[in-house]
Amino acid sequence: MIQVREDWWKDFFNDIYLVTDARSVSDDELTRREADMLEAVLKLDKPDKILDMCGGSGRHSIELARRGYKDITVLDYSDFLIDMGKSLAKKEKLKIDFVCRDARSTDLKENSYSAIFIMANSFGYFLEEEDNLRILKECHRLLEDGGRLLLDLTDxxxxxxxxxxxxxxxxxxxxxxxxxxxxxxxxxxxxxxxVSKKRGLLRDGRYCERIYDEEGIESLLANARLSDISINKGLSLHQKRKDYGFLTSRMIVTSRKR
Structure with a gap:
């Protein structure tokens, strides 16, 4: 049986993560296709105030900023990824705010975002479901009336x-x-x-992801007082047919604050 620490996510997302998940997080064409999906599904407008929740280095936000979106915030717990995102945005002279916070309690202003997205299965890291629910409740608090939330989950x-x-x-x-x-x-x-040929064992790590079916995620969103729930299953945005783990077959879930 694989034993996983409750707070595994606190130190997992570092330079080794960039290597192990490079086929997704460093794939510029994949990021562009994902940004296309965000624009289409969330019906984004250039003036929208956007929050990239649990956004890592902000690869989706950087691509959206290149397209002319000027009011974007990236929030993540990993200071390593946040610092990386700041450097990338600065290099391209893109206006993006980066904040290092816990997504369960962000201290950001309530009722202030037109759209929030949580991409690449970055939702469901907590072993206790109440903690995952707290993230959705925080999204509800941050969204303006009529604001949209998108979750990119494994199916x-x-x-x-x-x-x-x-x-x-x-x-x-x-x-x-x-x-x-x-x-x-x-x-x-x-x-x-x-394992590195040159340096030996680089990581022996353990992690856990909650998985949701349609009924489960609908119930969780309803508990967070989010409505107008829509679910699209079986999405694959990688061009090659391979085992991409949690990103092999994706479930795109949208909801709205009323």
């Missing part, structure tokens, strides 16, 4: 049918990533080994 039904207990891929010429996965009724627990 629980797909994962239950197709989960691979073991996967291995070469992140680059030097680095191999091995993942061992366990399925529970409401989550996937994983052990990740990252």
């Amino acid at each position: 629980a039904d797909y994962m239950r049918r197709h989960l691979k207990p073991f996967s291995r891929h070469k992140a680059d010429e030097d680095t191999t990533v091995c993942r061992f996965r366990e399925l529970t009724p409401d989550s996937i627990k994983a052990r990740e080994l990252v």
Whole structure:
């Protein structure tokens, strides 16, 4: 059985993460397709005030800023990723605010965002469901009336049918990533080994993701007083057919504050 710390996410997203997940987080074409999806599904307008919640280095926000959106905030707990995003935005002279905060309690101004998105399965990190609900309640607090929320989640039904207990891929010429996965009724627990030919073992880490079916996420959103829920399942934005873990088959969920 894979044992996972409750606060695994506090120190997981560092320079090694950029290597292990490079085929997604460093894929510029994928980011552009994801930004296309955000614009279309959220019906974004250039004046919108946008929050990229749990946004890491803000790759989606940087792409949106390139397209002319000028009121964007990226929020993430990882100071490493936030600092990286600041440097990237500064290099391109893009106006984006970056804040390092806990998504359950952001201290941002209430009723102030037209749209919030949580991309790349960055929702569901907490073992206790009440903590995940707190993020949705915080999104409700931050959204203006009529504001839209988009969640990019793994499709629980797909994962239950197709989960691979073991996967291995070469992140680059030097680095191999091995993942061992366990399925529970409401989550996937994983052990990740990252091995370098030159430097040996770089990481022996463990993480956990809550997985949601349609009924489960609808109930959670309703508990956060979000309505007009719409769900689109089976989305794949990667061009090549491979095992991309949680991002292989995605469920795009939208809701609104009324």
